Amino acid sequence: MTESRLTCRECVEFLMEYLDDTLAGQVRVTFERHLSACPNCVRYLESYKTTTTICKKAFEVRDGESVPPVPEELIQAILAARLKAE
Numbered sequence: 622m623t624e625s626r627l628t629c630r631e632c633v634e635f636l637m638e639y640l641d642d643t644l645a646g647q648v649r650v651t652f653e654r655h656l657s658a659c660p661n662c663v664r665y666l667e668s669y670k671t672t673t674t675i676c677k678k679a680f681e682v683r684d685g686e687s688v689p690p691v692p693e694e695l696i697q698a699i700l701a702a703r704l705k706a707e
């Protein structure tokens with residue numbers, strides 16, 4: 622098995638995509654093969670998952686919810702107010 626082996630460093634880079642379930646098939650297989658042989662990366666994966674879970678709970682962010690972008694009108698209003706103040 623010399624084809625497409627991952628280093629731990631590469632593994633970490635794929636971690637977020639793996640958790641998001643957006644990793645391409647072949648990469649995912651290689652990733653999981655590395656995990657099955659590398660306790661270090663398994664530990665990293667577990668601590669990463671725990672951390673994101675704690676963060677989500679702390680900020681009460683639900684899936685699919687994000688901070689809304691600042692509306693353009695608000696930016697314009699702030700800019701206009703600053704111009705008036707000068």
Ligand SMILES: [Zn+2]
Pocket residue numbers: 628629630632655659661662
């Ligand atoms: Zn590793």
